Amino acid sequence: MTKNVLVLFGGQSPEHPVSIVTAVGVLNALDRNHYNPIPVGINHHGDWVLAGTHQPDDADWSVATLINERPVETTHTTALSDELPEVPATDTPVALRSVNSSTQLIDVEGNVIADIDVAFPLLHGPNGEDGTVQGLFETLNLPYVGAGVLASAVGMDKHFMKIAFRHAGLHVGPWVTVTETDWHTNRTAVLEEIAKLELPLFVKPARGGSSLGITRITLLSELEQAIEHARQYDTKVVVEQGILGREIECGVLDGLNGAKPKASYPGEIVVTDDDQDFQFYDFTSKYQSENSAELSCPAELADDVTALVRAQAVTAFQAVDAAGLSRVDFFYTYDNELIINEINTMPGFTPISMYPQMWQRTGIDYPELIDTLLALAQQD
Ligand SMILES: Nc1ncnc2c1ncn2[C@@H]1O[C@H](COP(=O)(O)OP(=O)(O)O)[C@@H](O)[C@H]1O
Ligand SMILES: [Mg+2]
Structure with missing residues (x-):
């Protein structure tokens, strides 16, 4: 029996366009034998709208069809162009409600569009990755992918995150x-x-x-x-x-049925710095530039450092009480010190993003990652 997955994307955060690209990736990789996706976009006003209304059944998803434009010849599915995509302001408004302990997606007249079995929030930043939407799912009793309310909120707050890390014995910078x-x-x-x-x-x-x-x-x-x-x-x-060092990231994937979370091979962000504008790994180098930041994975680190990064990534995951997935980012200083920068409880998740790429190179490909995350969300 196929399960209906609410694929929730967009949102009132600056990372809105990135989230759209992520949703396209997830929709194309979802196992259709087990899951039927119901894409819903959150526009800049915070309204929920039914997405993919012109999506042809037999075609791959694209940014254009997802945001309810008619299919076009060329679309950007990997890098974002200068013109950033947006969930439209108009279109069919939808909402979730709970009836007899099941969750329904309804339109404004109250007609049921679908019964939802599990939610896959692909939202980044405030109002998405920070525990707010997770709280909504909790009140509806709807299983969802990823971290819960507390971990999402702590992982979004660079002050409280550092306190949790320090308490777990991790090294944070001044x-x-x-x-x-x-x-x-x-x-x-x-x-x-x-x-x-x-x-x-x-x-x-x-x-x-x-x-x-x-x-x-x-x-x-x-x-x-x-x-x-x-x-x-x-x-x-x-x-x-400021910490002088290399930027090392590590993916953490939760274990099924109470098994310990696993860490991927560490990756390294190499920001090519020939353009003076790139003072650090900024928004442009993250999303809008073809070749200004590259992932090298496994990162070239001594075996004991690789092991330390992987162990500390799991410690960080547990320190904030995360679930499902997280990407943990470190600095490895030129004095061989490992300093934790942050945890992202909903890391960039397009097929070419760091998190899926690190798992790919560790032996778990994108469709399997998505399957595992959905299984984790639905376990008791
Ligand atoms: N303390 C620091 N020392 C050196 N570089 C830093 C420091 N904090 C941030 N950066 C640089 O800025 C980038 C973005 O900072 P980060 O804290 O990761 O913010 P975000 O949550 O927006 O990703 C980092 O990837 C790194 O390149
Ligand atoms: Mg960061």
């Missing part, structure tokens, strides 16, 4: 958190605290993603402006000491 209250009532003291960190500094919205709102500063005179910039994304800001 940082100072600037809350809304600090900024208004305690500014001088907090700026003095930050001045003790070594330059350069990375100034980040605490709950953001895709490198948006992050500034790397090399002078303390740039600090207040960088904080104001980050505050446009979140009123809580973290200021971190």
Whole structure:
């Protein structure tokens, strides 16, 4: 019997276009013998709309058909072009409701479009990866892929994430958190605290993603402006000491039936830096540039370092109480120190993204990964 999977994508986050590309990848790789996908997009207003309304049964999904445009000859399914795709503002609005302990997708008149068995949220950033949509699924008693409410919220918050990591014995870099209250009532003291960190500094919205709102500063005179910039994304800001080192990532996949989570081979992000604009692994190099960031996997690391990365990735996963999948990002310094940067509970998940690529090279391909995640979501 096939199960109906709600493939939820888009969302009110800057990572909206990335999420659309992810949904295309997942829809094309889903095992149709077991799963019937029901794609639903969340547009920039936060409205849920039925997606893929013009999708021909026998064709591959594309960005265009997913966002309810008619099929066209050429579409971008891997890299995003300059014109970023969007879930349309109009089209069939839909909602979820719970009736007799089953979850229904309904239209505005209350007609049932489908009974939903499991949700696959492919949302990144605020209102998607941060526990909010997970809370909605919980209230509907609907099984869903990935981390629960708490892990999603902690994994989205660069302040609380560091506290959880540190408590689990992981090494986090020096940082100072600037809350809304600090900024208004305690500014001088907090700026003095930050001045003790070594330059350069990375100034980040605490709950953001895709490198948006992050500034790397090399002078303390740039600090207040960088904080104001980050505050446009979140009123809580973290200021971190810059870490000089290689960027190493590791995929974690939960174990079925209580088995221990597994770690992939570590990968390394190699940002080709011939363009001076790329100060770090920023939004453009992540999503809009063909060759500015490349994954090397397995990363060239000594065997004991590889083992340490994999063990610490699992520790980080457990430290925030994650489930399903996560990508854990580290810096490996030139003094051979492993410092954890962050955990992403819904990492980039297009077929060419780091997480699926690392698993591919570890022996689990994209369709199998999706199958495993859906099985994990539905286990008791
Ligand atoms: N403390 C730091 N030291 C050096 N580089 C950093 C630091 N923090 C962030 N970066 C660079 O900025 C990028 C984005 O920062 P990150 O914290 O991962 O934000 P996001 O959650 O948006 O991915 C990193 O991949 C890295 O290239
Ligand atoms: Mg990151």
